[in-house]
Amino acid sequence: xxxxxxxxxxxxxxxxxxxxxxxxxxxxxxxxxxxxxxxxxxxxxxxxxxxxxxxxxxxxxxxxxxxxxxxxxxxxxxxxxxxxxxxxxxxxxxxxxxxxxxxxxxxxxxxxxxxxxxxxxxxxxxxxxxxxxxxxxxxxxxxxxxxxxxxxxxxxxxxxxxxxxxxxxxxxxxxxxxxxxxxxxxxxxxxxxxxxxxxxxxxxxxxxxxxxxxxxxxxxxxxxxxxxxxxxxxxxxx
Numbered sequence: 001x002x003x004x005x006x007x008x009x010x011x012x013x014x015x016x017x018x019x020x021x022x023x024x025x026x027x028x029x030x031x032x033x034x035x036x037x038x039x040x041x042x043x044x045x046x047x048x049x050x051x052x053x054x055x056x057x058x059x060x061x062x063x064x065x066x067x068x069x070x071x072x073x074x075x076x077x078x079x080x081x082x083x084x085x086x087x088x089x090x091x092x093x094x095x096x097x098x099x100x101x102x103x104x105x106x107x108x109x110x111x112x113x114x115x116x117x118x119x120x121x122x123x124x125x126x127x128x129x130x131x132x133x134x135x136x137x138x139x140x141x142x143x144x145x146x147x148x149x150x151x152x153x154x155x156x157x158x159x160x161x162x163x164x165x166x167x168x169x170x171x172x173x174x175x176x177x178x179x180x181x182x183x184x185x186x187x188x189x190x191x192x193x194x195x196x197x198x199x200x201x202x203x204x205x206x207x208x209x210x211x212x213x214x215x216x217x218x219x220x221x222x223x224x225x226x227x228x229x230x231x232x233x234x235x236x237x238x
Contacts, residue, residue: 001015001016002014002015002016003015003016003065003066003067003068004067004068005023005065005066005067005068005069005070005071006069006070006071007023007024007027007029007071007073008029008071008072008073008074008075010027012024012027014026014027014065016064016065016066016067017064017065017066018064018065019042019060019061019063019064019065020051020053020060020061020063020064020065020069020071021033021036021049021060021061021063022038023065024060024071024073025038025228025229028229029073030114030225030228030229031049031051031060031073031228032048032049032082032086032111032114032115032224032228033046033048033049033060033061033228034046034048034089034107034108034111034146034148034199035061035148035149035150035199036049036061037150037154037197040153040154041153042061042062043061043148043149043150043153044059044061044062045147045148045149046085046089046146046148047059047085048082048085048086048089048111049061049082050078050081050082050085051071051072051073051078052071052072052075052078053069053070053071054069054070055070057078057081060073079115082115083115083116083117084121084122086108086111086112086115086117087117087120087121087122088120088122089108089146090108090112090117090120090124091120091122091123091124091125092125092127092146093127093143093144093145093146093200094126094127094143094144095108095109095144095200097109100144100201101201101204101209101210102198102200102201102204103201103217104217104218104219104220105217105218105219106199106200106201106219107199107200107224108146108199108200109200109219110219110223110224111224113219113223113224114223114224114225125172127143127172128143129142129143129145129175130142132177132178133206134178134180135178135180135183135184135206136183136184136206137183137184137186137191137205137206137207138178138183138186138191138194138203138204138205138206139203139204139205139206140176140178140202140203140204141201141202141203141204142175142176142202144200144201144202145175145176145200145202146199146200146202147167147174147176148199149167150197150198150199151164151165151176151194151197151198151203152165152166152167154197155190155193155194155197157182157185158187158190162179162182163179164178164179164182164183164186164194165177165178165179165194165203166178166179176202191205192205
């Protein structure tokens with residue numbers, strides 16, 4: 001059923017029960033995301049898509065639109081909230097962009113630019129998390145993980161459906177894990193898919209480093225804002 005909502009004071013026609021972050025993108029309104037993949041189930045873990053819906057802050061990837069809904073995306077208080085969430089993600093890990101293999105194609109880095117982040121207002125924690133290189137083809141740089149859970153939910157054993165990645169422990173001790181045996185059985189395209197959907201440089205393919213030349217990487221060619229507004233499916237599913 002066709003409905004009308006309002007985004008930042010502009011009327012938008014859409015279909016009932018569509019996901020708000022997708023409706024906004026289709027209407028040319030950029031809302032940053034780190035855990036959400038269009039066409040995939042909502043995870044709601046990063047919260048950087050927070051907007052005001054009928055006056056209440058909510059994660060846009062979790063909201064289904066309804067007739068008469070009022071959405072505020074660029075309201076100053078909410079925009080600063082999103083910026084603060086991105087800043088927290090940078091402080092909770094070790095994100096040394098110039099030396100990272102994913103610089104120029106890292107979604108966290110690109111979103112940082114979009115929210116006008118220069119330096120975090122929060123103290124940096126500089127955690128020390130042990131790398132995992134036991135798998136034949138997967139290298140885990142745990143310091144970079146932002147716990148979006150994309151890999152946990154969307155990368156599974158193709159035969160059994162069991163998870164290949166998981167998160168162990170809780171709070172500041174949390175860390176990403178990989179089932180070595182299942183990872184070793186992953187076909188090449190699934191390895192590349194796991195690397196692709198990781199929004200940072202936490203999941204890397206062994207033997208592949210700076211495989212895309214500087215100046216031609218994803219967000220150096222097209223901004224994350226442009227990709228979000230003009231790409232119908234970001235999942236990259238094989």
